[in-house]
Amino acid sequence: MADDELLEILAESANPQAVQPHLKKCFDNIYRLDFGPDPKSVDIYGMESAEKEKVEFTGNILRARWGVEDWLRNV
Numbered sequence: 001m002a003d004d005e006l007l008e009i010l011a012e013s014a015n016p017q018a019v020q021p022h023l024k025k026c027f028d029n030i031y032r033l034d035f036g037p038d039p040k041s042v043d044i045y046g047m048e049s050a051e052k053e054k055v056e057f058t059g060n061i062l063r064a065r066w067g068v069e070d071w072l073r074n075v
Contacts, residue, residue, distance in 0.1 A: 009068055016042050016064030016071070024050065026072065033075070035064075047075065 005022055012018035017039070023030050034046040034054070042064045046056035064071045 013068040016044075016068070019068060019072070027075070030075070044071075044075070 009019055020032055029049045030047050031050040032048050033044050035041040036045050044062040048054045
């Protein structure tokens with residue numbers, strides 16, 4: 001991942017969904033996160049691979065709040 005991409009992720013920390021285009025460079029085969037139907041949601045319900053395989057988080061959903069580096073670590 002390039003420095004300018006990391007800076008873009010950090011600059012958009014108030015909008016967790018803005019990290020979507022960068023996920024495939026941060027993680028092996030996580031193509032997108034499922035934020036549910038609300039376009040401004042900070043709740044992450046699961047993740048999806050490039051092959052459209054889905055993993056739903058059971059029990060507690062992940063909340064993309066505070067620093068992007070914190071909640072991405074939890075993903």
